Amino acid sequence: MTVRVGVTGATGRMGREVLATVVDRPDCEPVLAVNRTPTAETVAGVAVEPAGEFAALLADREPAVVIDFTGPESATEYATACAEAGVAFVTGTTGFDDGDRETLAAASESTAVLHAPNFARGVQTLANVLGEAVRSLPGYDVELVETHHNGKRDAPSGTANRLLAEIEAHGEFTGRTHGRAGESPREAGEIGVHALRAGEVTGSHEVLLAGDGEELRLSHRAGDRGVFAAGAVDAAVYLAGRDPGRYEFSEVIEG
Numbered sequence: 001m002t003v004r005v006g007v008t009g010a011t012g013r014m015g016r017e018v019l020a021t022v023v024d025r026p027d028c029e030p031v032l033a034v035n036r037t038p039t040a041e042t043v044a045g046v047a048v049e050p051a052g053e054f055a056a057l058l059a060d061r062e063p064a065v066v067i068d069f070t071g072p073e074s075a076t077e078y079a080t081a082c083a084e085a086g087v088a089f090v091t092g093t094t095g096f097d098d099g100d101r102e103t104l105a106a107a108s109e110s111t112a113v114l115h116a117p118n119f120a121r122g123v124q125t126l127a128n129v130l131g132e133a134v135r136s137l138p139g140y141d142v143e144l145v146e147t148h149h150n151g152k153r154d155a156p157s158g159t160a161n162r163l164l165a166e167i168e169a170h171g172e173f174t175g176r177t178h179g180r181a182g183e184s185p186r187e188a189g190e191i192g193v194h195a196l197r198a199g200e201v202t203g204s205h206e207v208l209l210a211g212d213g214e215e216l217r218l219s220h221r222a223g224d225r226g227v228f229a230a231g232a233v234d235a236a237v238y239l240a241g242r243d244p245g246r247y248e249f250s251e252v253i254e255g
Contacts, residue, residue, distance in 0.1 A: 008069075017226055018233065030044075034095075065236040117155045144164060
C-alpha cells in the first residue's frame, strides 16, 4: 500500500528533508506541500502551495497523513485542520506550551496524532538506557548538555526535555538548574541543564552522571537531519489508517 503524505513547512530545514525522503520512499506518495510564506518554489520536485489553502487541499488531495515540522502556533492549527478532515497527524515541532498540548490532545479525539521531539531511533534508545542508568546510580550528580544550530528557537530542546523527564522519572531530584554564573555551588539533587547554540550543529545531547570517583557519559549526535526525516516518515506510514488517539514513536520502533 502506498501512503499519501502531506508536508507542512515545506521550505524549512526539516520540511525539505521530509519531502525528499517521502519522494524517495516506494511506500509513500507526496500529495501536498504547504508553506506559510508565499512561494512558487518546488521542493524535491513537489510544488509548494500556500498554507492558507491547507484545509481545501486536505479535502482535494486526501492525504492519509500529514507530517509537520513548523512552530507551535502553526502546528496546532494544522493539527486542528487534520482532525476536522480525519487525516492522521505526525509532528516533530517543539516548544509547545500547555495550551498547545491541549489542542493536540483535542485533535487526537478525532484522528491519530503522534508527537515526538526527536525521530532518531538512537535517541529513543538513549532514553531507554538513561532510565536504567539513573536507577542504577542513585545519588550521582547529573548534568545534561545539548547543542543545536544557531537558529533554533526553544531552549532546552524538546529532546533535552524528553531526556530530563526520563531522568526525573527514575531518580530523586529537587529540580533543574539552567546554566551557572558567579557563585553557584552545586546543590544536592539538582539536575544541571546547559543549552548551546552555534553554527549549523544538527543536534547533540550528552548526559553526565558522576559520583564515587567515576563518571558515566551517555550521548547522541545526529550528523544529518535526514535521520529525523526518516523516522518521521516511518511514523507517518505507521500512523496511516489507525484509529484516533495519541501514539508514541516508541510504538513505531517496536513495530
